[in-house]
Amino acid sequence: MEYKPVRKVVSGNYAAAYAVKHARVEVVAAYPITPQTSIIEKIAEFIANGEIDNIQYVPVESEHSAMAASIGASATGARAFTATSAQGLALMHEMLHWAAGARLPIVMVDVNRAMAPPWSVWDDQTDSLSQRDTGWMQFYAENNQEVYDGVLMAFKIAETVNLPAMVIESAFILSHTYDVVEMIPQELVDEFLPPRKPLYTLTDFDNPISVGALGTPNDYYEFRYKLAKAMEDAKKVIHEVGKEFGERFGRDYSQMIELYRTEDADFVFMGMGSLMGTVKQAVDVLREEGYKVGAAKVRWFRPFPSEELYELAKDVQAIAVLDRNFSFGQEGILFNEAKGVLYNTDAKPLMKNYIVGLGGRDFTVNDVRKIAENMKAIIDKGELDVEVDWYHLKR
Amino acid sequence: MNTLFGEKKEGATKIVLKSVDEYPEAPVSLGTTLSNFTGDWRTFIPVIDDDKCVKCYICWKFCPEPAIFIREDGYVGVDYDYCKGCGICANECPTKAITMEKEEK
Ligand code: SF4
Ligand code: SF4
Numbered sequence: 001m002e003y004k005p006v007r008k009v010v011s012g013n014y015a016a017a018y019a020v021k022h023a024r025v026e027v028v029a030a031y032p033i034t035p036q037t038s039i040i041e042k043i044a045e046f047i048a049n050g051e052i053d054n055i056q057y058v059p060v061e062s063e064h065s066a067m068a069a070s071i072g073a074s075a076t077g078a079r080a081f082t083a084t085s086a087q088g089l090a091l092m093h094e095m096l097h098w099a100a101g102a103r104l105p106i107v108m109v110d111v112n113r114a115m116a117p118p119w120s121v122w123d124d125q126t127d128s129l130s131q132r133d134t135g136w137m138q139f140y141a142e143n144n145q146e147v148y149d150g151v152l153m154a155f156k157i158a159e160t161v162n163l164p165a166m167v168i169e170s171a172f173i174l175s176h177t178y179d180v181v182e183m184i185p186q187e188l189v190d191e192f193l194p195p196r197k198p199l200y201t202l203t204d205f206d207n208p209i210s211v212g213a214l215g216t217p218n219d220y221y222e223f224r225y226k227l228a229k230a231m232e233d234a235k236k237v238i239h240e241v242g243k244e245f246g247e248r249f250g251r252d253y254s255q256m257i258e259l260y261r262t263e264d265a266d267f268v269f270m271g272m273g274s275l276m277g278t279v280k281q282a283v284d285v286l287r288e289e290g291y292k293v294g295a296a297k298v299r300w301f302r303p304f305p306s307e308e309l310y311e312l313a314k315d316v317q318a319i320a321v322l323d324r325n326f327s328f329g330q331e332g333i334l335f336n337e338a339k340g341v342l343y344n345t346d347a348k349p350l351m352k353n354y355i356v357g358l359g360g361r362d363f364t365v366n367d368v369r370k371i372a373e374n375m376k377a378i379i380d381k382g383e384l385d386v387e388v389d390w391y392h393l394k395r
Numbered sequence: 396m397n398t399l400f401g402e403k404k405e406g407a408t409k410i411v412l413k414s415v416d417e418y419p420e421a422p423v424s425l426g427t428t429l430s431n432f433t434g435d436w437r438t439f440i441p442v443i444d445d446d447k448c449v450k451c452y453i454c455w456k457f458c459p460e461p462a463i464f465i466r467e468d469g470y471v472g473v474d475y476d477y478c479k480g481c482g483i484c485a486n487e488c489p490t491k492a493i494t495m496e497k498e499e500k
Contacts, residue, residue, distance in 0.1 A: 216428060
């Protein structure tokens, strides 16, 4: 069958819901939280209208239960999905470790939202990045199309390496903003994403097993190693699945870091998620103005694309890391990771951290220009002014 | 036969995983622990009196390990590699067919 996309104007949340439908998810367990709610409302609507069959929707009483139910469903071999945001994701935290430790390929959409207090429903990446060490893969979507594509790819990758995956989109900037999304006809999604093959079966009643069994000091260590290795192996799978997606549907995701006009760039802006759309637009404007700049959009934060970062860092004088998140007592989380990766390499670009857009503060093309001016001054001088710049601060 | 682990012997499951490659991908097991035996933890041991047993299998259902298995003659046996001596079976048995006795080691 020839690929002819079906174009729909949808919000990021609806893009996620359509992807869940097309992925033939079997169990959705979810609790509503702004700004995630319309994802699960849309899925519920699909079910009510009879547009999806062979799916169980489990309305639960909290996010902790949503993840617990997803774990149960996934352990039986079902394709399971949930979605959340901010405090809801934090409430799931304990269960996130369970999902990864038990090697269950659950896919979840997290709508990035700032952690309270102050109470906020706006965009901020600290909620998902706080889950960094749970063993979940993390894909940051730049736009609604990437939300849709990301969910489909996440299932394929997760079910290949047996690790759960989070697809992350920005609160309101994507979740509630409508845009054209090219959707893939069901038969072609089915070809790309065949039914899941679980590691074990729970319904072989003659051979019952315990899931998430007790690992004494004699065994625990080996399982951690296996999980670490699965994350490492996931890089190759991400590359292959991203490439296959490109070959089938025309959008290539083979690179974990998407490079934009970096070939001859003196310095690049690096960041994740929707803010990189603004940055790419700014790069075009700045190039017109004579700046030799590029953008490096980190698509996958876990596993971390160390090798690709090294290749990029070798060729540029400086990297401005834009973090819509913060690790208190230290610095922006992406900045911290990127510097760590490069420490034992020969690549030593100047690296500066800009804390931007926390709690939904607007981040515009003009902001990128100001950062570019600052970066240029730093490079000319050959040294940093400050390492971590609270760029928007009212002074 | 469960293929995730080595051979399951009669009544007991002896698994010793020597290298990381022998481990299953996910931490699932036949008992509640992966390779060591919760039977090592026991101070008291359940002793079953077949004459009192009415084959209700309540003990089988309640054993948390699960160390109770159903023998070919329909009575219940205990996998002592996994029985941790918690006494739940003895507590739940409606006919008091199970008694917990101090184990001599
Ligand atoms: S003592 Fe506990 S572990 Fe042992 S057979 Fe009875 S219920 Fe099971
Ligand atoms: S609970 Fe008691 S009576 Fe029932 S099967 Fe077990 S030993 Fe027999």
